Amino acid sequence: MNNPHILRAFDKELKNLKHEILTMGEMVQEAIALSIRSLVERDSDLARQVIENDRLVNELEVKIDGICLSLIALRQPAGGDLRFIATGLKVNVDLERIGDLAVNVSERALDLNQEPQLKPYIDIPRMEEDVRWMIRGALDAYINKNEAIALEVIERDEEVDQLNHQIARELLTYMMEDIKKVSSAMKIMMVSKYLERAADHAVNVAEQAIFMMNGTVVRHRKIT
Numbered sequence: 342m343n344n345p346h347i348l349r350a351f352d353k354e355l356k357n358l359k360h361e362i363l364t365m366g367e368m369v370q371e372a373i374a375l376s377i378r379s380l381v382e383r384d385s386d387l388a389r390q391v392i393e394n395d396r397l398v399n400e401l402e403v404k405i406d407g408i409c410l411s412l413i414a415l416r417q418p419a420g421g422d423l424r425f426i427a428t429g430l431k432v433n434v435d436l437e438r439i440g441d442l443a444v445n446v447s448e449r450a451l452d453l454n455q456e457p458q459l460k461p462y463i464d465i466p467r468m469e470e471d472v473r474w475m476i477r478g479a480l481d482a483y484i485n486k487n488e489a490i491a492l493e494v495i496e497r498d499e500e501v502d503q504l505n506h507q508i509a510r511e512l513l514t515y516m517m518e519d520i521k522k523v524s525s526a527m528k529i530m531m532v533s534k535y536l537e538r539a540a541d542h543a544v545n546v547a548e549q550a551i552f553m554m555n556g557t558v559v560r561h562r563k564i565t
Contacts, residue, residue: 351416358408358429359484365401365436366480370473372398372443373539377469380450380532381462388447388454398440405433424556428549432483435542439476442535449528459515459525468504468536471497472543479546486554494547501540508533
């Protein structure tokens with residue numbers, strides 16, 4: 342790609358790919374935020390909005406896949422550009438799955454909003470804030486090639502895991518005290534697990550960012 346016209350076109354296409362990935366990231370962050378808000382505020386309309394808007398996330402996933410595959414096939418990139426585009430395919434999948442998890446949370450919220458509230462939601466919103474920070478951080482690391490932020494995202498996952506375990510222990514206490522609370526407690530536990538999985542997908546994006554930057558595979562390895 343030594344032709345200046347081709348290089349300019351390629352740069353424009355790369356910028357477009359970055360824009361679409363960031364748009365996808367913003368969409369799934371909002372979906373996560375609204376899904377938890379629908380639960381905390383017992384607003385079922387917000388939950389239905391998240392479920393309805395998931396089709397837009399799915400459509401954007403298909404579009405991003407098409408951009409990545411077209412760039413690889415038509416531009417034949419090499420080196421860092423190739424790693425960025427190839428990892429973009431994987432980042433796209435992780436972001437779409439975060440959107441799916443927001444839908445899962447919304448579905449549980451629709452159920453829980455029809456039942457007496459079991460307990461005040463305290464740790465669930467804390468998890469949601471951590472998850473959204475991790476998504477933002479992972480995308481920042483990926484788009485701006487910031488390895489320090491990528492590592493911070495990976496480390497933050499431990500905090501989300503601890504909150505998930507804390508919520509599970511508390512809900513088990515409720516279930517043991519009153520069998521009538523089992524159904525609601527299980528649904529809240531599922532919400533916590535969905536957030537924990539969303540955090541895992543943010544970690545995946547951070548790991549892809551590190552690979553894109555320096556070719557280091559950190560998946561399944563402890564970062565020190």
